[in-house]
Every structure is written in C-alpha cells, then in structure tokens.
Amino acid sequence: MIYQRSSALFSAAQKVIPGGVNSPVRAFKAVGGDPIFVKEAKGAYLYDEDGNRLIDYINSWGPMILGHAYPPVVNAVIEKAKKGTSFGMPTQIETKIAELAVSMVPNIDKIRFVNSGTEACMSAVRLARGYTKKDKIIKFAGCYHGHSDSFLIQAGSGAVTFGSPNSPGVTQGTAKDTLLARYNDIEQVERIINLNKGKIACIIVEPVAGNMGCIPPAKGFLEGLRSLCDTHNILLIFDEVMTGFRLAKGGVQELLGVNADIVTFGKVIGGGLPVGAFAARKEIMTYLAPEGPVYQAGTLSGNPLAMAAGLAMLTELNKNEKVFKSLAQKTEYLHKGIAEALHENGVIHTINRIGSMISVHFDKDPVIDFDSAAKGNNDTFKKFFHGMLEHGIYIAPSAFESWFITDALTYDDLDETIAAVHKVAKTL
Numbered sequence: 001m002i003y004q005r006s007s008a009l010f011s012a013a014q015k016v017i018p019g020g021v022n023s024p025v026r027a028f029k030a031v032g033g034d035p036i037f038v039k040e041a042k043g044a045y046l047y048d049e050d051g052n053r054l055i056d057y058i059n060s061w062g063p064m065i066l067g068h069a070y071p072p073v074v075n076a077v078i079e080k081a082k083k084g085t086s087f088g089m090p091t092q093i094e095t096k097i098a099e100l101a102v103s104m105v106p107n108i109d110k111i112r113f114v115n116s117g118t119e120a121c122m123s124a125v126r127l128a129r130g131y132t133k134k135d136k137i138i139k140f141a142g143c144y145h146g147h148s149d150s151f152l153i154q155a156g157s158g159a160v161t162f163g164s165p166n167s168p169g170v171t172q173g174t175a176k177d178t179l180l181a182r183y184n185d186i187e188q189v190e191r192i193i194n195l196n197k198g199k200i201a202c203i204i205v206e207p208v209a210g211n212m213g214c215i216p217p218a219k220g221f222l223e224g225l226r227s228l229c230d231t232h233n234i235l236l237i238f239d240e241v242m243t244g245f246r247l248a249k250g251g252v253q254e255l256l257g258v259n260a261d262i263v264t265f266g267k268v269i270g271g272g273l274p275v276g277a278f279a280a281r282k283e284i285m286t287y288l289a290p291e292g293p294v295y296q297a298g299t300l301s302g303n304p305l306a307m308a309a310g311l312a313m314l315t316e317l318n319k320n321e322k323v324f325k326s327l328a329q330k331t332e333y334l335h336k337g338i339a340e341a342l343h344e345n346g347v348i349h350t351i352n353r354i355g356s357m358i359s360v361h362f363d364k365d366p367v368i369d370f371d372s373a374a375k376g377n378n379d380t381f382k383k384f385f386h387g388m389l390e391h392g393i394y395i396a397p398s399a400f401e402s403w404f405i406t407d408a409l410t411y412d413d414l415d416e417t418i419a420a421v422h423k424v425a426k427t428l
C-alpha cells in the first residue's frame with residue numbers, strides 16, 4: 001500500500017501542531033513510521049488520504065460501535081445543527097438522553113454530562129472527595145482515566161505507598177494523594193487501605209481494563225473492591241468510559257453484577273461527538289452544584305449536537321439489545337481465527353477477550369496486570385502492526401491498546417482479517 005499523501009500531510013501538521021497530532025497515540029511513536037491521515041469512513045471501513053481502504057479495529061477508540069457514519073446518528077446531528085449549535089441554556093434533549101441513560105444503566109439515579117472522559121473522571125473524583133470529606137484516591141497501574149493531574153501518577157519508589165508524577169507539570173503535592181495498586185491484586189489494595197485508614201475517598205478502576213490491552217477482572221476482584229469500600233466508607237468509581245454501552249446496555253455493572261457508587265462514561269455515549277458523563281445514586285449526585293457544594297461546570301456541556309448524537313446512539317443500542325451478543329460472537333470468531341493463525345506459525349501469544357474487546361499479546365504468560373502486559377515482545381508487535389497495515393487492516397498503533405470491534409464488521413471482513421494474520425504470522 002502507498003502512504004505518500006499521509007506522510008506529506010504529517011510533515012505539514014508537525015509544523016503547526018506539536019508532534020503533528022492532537023492526541024499522542026495517533027503519532028505512531030510506539031510502532032514507528034508515519035501515521036495515516038483518514039479522509040472519510042463508512043461502516044467498518046476507513047478511507048485514507050492516499051485512497052487506501054482499511055478495515056478499522058479502533059473505531060475512534062470505541063464510539064463507532066455500530067460503524068462509521070451510522071445514518072441515525074449522522075441524521076440526528078444534521079437536523080439538530082440546523083436549529084442552532086449551542087445556547088448555554090437548558091434544552092429538552094439533555095433530559096431525554098439523561099432519562100434514557102438512567103434507564104439503561106443499573107444503580108444510577110442522576111447523570112451529569114461533560115465533554116470528555118477525562119472531565120468525567122476528574123469530576124467524579126472531586127465529587128467523591130466532597131462527599132466523603134477525604135483526600136486520597138487509589139488507582140491501578142495501567143488503568144487510564146484521562147490526562148488530569150491526579151491520574152498521571154506512577155508507582156513511587158519501594159518504601160512509599162504513594163505515587164510520583166509521570167509527567168512534568170504534575171506536582172508532588174498532587175501525586176501524594178494518589179495511591180497506586182496492582183490491577184487484580186485485592187490483597188495489595190487492602191494493605192494500602194490499612195496503611196491509610198480514614199484517608200481514602202475513592203477507588204477508581206476500569207472494571208474491565210482496556211488501556212493495557214484488554215484485561216478482564218480476576219474472579220472476585222471487583223467484588224473484593226466493593227466489599228473493602230463498604231467496610232471502609234470509600235466510594236467505588238467504575239470508569240466505564242470504554243466499557244459503558246459497549247460490554248452490555250448497562251456496562252460492567254450489569255455484565256458482571258457488581259455495583260459501583262459513581263460511574264463515568266465517554267466514547268460510545270457521545271456517538272462520535274465529544275461527550276463524557278458521570279452518574280451515581282441520588283444522595284451522591286445531590287452534592288454537585290448547583291444542588292450541592294461540589295463545583296463542576298461547562299460552557300459546552302450538554303451541547304445540542306453532542307446530545308443528539310448520543311441520544312441517537314443510545315436509542316439504537318437500547319432497542320437492539322441483540323447487538324451486544326452479535327458483537328461478542330464476532331469477537332469470539334476473530335479470536336479463534338487469530339489464535340489459529342499464530343499457533344500454526346509458531347508465534348508465541350496470549351489473547352485476552354471479553355465482549356467486543358480483544359487484545360493480542362506476544363508473550364506466553366497470562367496478561368493480568370500492567371507488568372504482565374509490559375512483558376510482551378514489542379518488536380513482534382511492531383512487525384505485526386505494520387504487516388497488518390500492509391494488508392489493509394488498521395489495529396491500534398500500540399501494544400497497550402484493546403481492539404474495539406464494531407457491529408458493522410461482516411464475517412467476510414473478519415475472514416479477510418484472519419487471512420491477513422496468516423500471512424503476517426509467517427513473517428514474525
């Protein structure tokens with residue numbers, strides 16, 4: 001395939017945009033080479049600036065769960081745009097999408113809309129701190145909750161349990177309030193809580209991790225968090241920015257039957273427009289301004305175009321519950337095909353999968369947390385990535401990302417993908 005125009009556009013972009021992109025992962029740093037500039041997309045396919053057609057396994061990192069340019073969503077946005085694109089005043093459509101979201105997701109009474117997953121998680125933590133009147137939070141290494149300061153924290157050195165900044169610009173003062181734990185290690189969480197008795201406001205977790213590959217929770221992990229939170233008066237935040245409206249209508253709370261205190265959303269809930277949201281039971285949400293004292297606001301929050309896209313998307317998912325089953329079946333089919341192709345060619349691998357999330361790791365051991373995800377052979381991943389791209393298959397340009405399956409994929413698309421894996425596997 002030829003990627004000349006993409007490369008030229010990337011050069012031009014780098015002159016006026018830092019690194020040529022508006023979000024780092026897009027720059028292909030982890031795999032090398034120039035990123036591909038997309039021109040348009042329809043259903044399961046991307047069409048790039050060089051005229052190549054690619055089968056898309058990223059789908060805007062999740063939102064395009066029913067395919068690109070999905071007509072009900074596109075039409076809703078067009079019709080809404082004709083009537084004005086922003087007012088900074090209440091609109092009825094905000095109540096409509098809130099009612100629908102609250103009816104689809106278990107265990108929430110009220111929802112507040114924001115503009116990104118980052119904003120949702122940042123606000124959820126502030127709400128948890130305001131509600132519990134405590135400062136510290138626990139997060140898990142390898143879980144991503146957006147780029148707000150409290151989350152850009154890595155494990156501190158040996159003796160200390162608090163984290164240290166993993167980006168310049170994040171202060172030690174902020175870092176000391178974020179405690180780092182290992183995903184799927186409930187004993188460690190308990191130790192951290194006991195060392196910080198009475199100080200922890202919340203535990204924030206991706207209930208199915210999707211930002212270090214796809215890592216489902218070990219048996220009992222989420223239940224363990226729930227019970228520790230209940231015992232120690234800590235709020236449990238499920239970051240369902242990736243999993244919400246993807247793994248089930250009601251997200252992981254429904255799929256795995258564990259309740260969170262606050263849930264955050266993004267990605268699918270916006271149908272491809274910039275939307276995030278956080279939700280909880282009434283007694284927690286009443287702490288939020290203007291009802292309560294915890295401040296949170298947004299000029300474009302609840303924007304009519306964004307709400308129209310989100311409402312159209314949730315409406316489709318709500319009336320067609322079979323879609324989650326169909327997605328899971330396609331993902332399982334893909335899993336089997338990829339595993340067979342890698343196995344036949346003697347490529348060492350581990351594949352993780354749940355619902356419509358899947359990740360391929362080039363390591364023989366189970367991938368259950370950040371350390372085991374980081375152990376994968378990155379050189380093999382790079383070759384795999386570029387090999388797949390050469391065959392017109394677009395997967396995430398980093399070994400630490402899940403693939404997001406869209407229901408627009410046909411079994412022919414999946415067979416084409418599996419055939420590509422067979423060819424690429426021979427070169428690994």
Ligand SMILES: *Cc1c(COP(=O)(O)O)cnc(C)c1O
Nearest residue numbers: 116117118144145146241242266
């Ligand atoms: C994508 C993501 C976020 C951040 O959302 P943005 O809209 O990129 O700010 C937060 N949490 C999880 C689990 C995510 O996957």
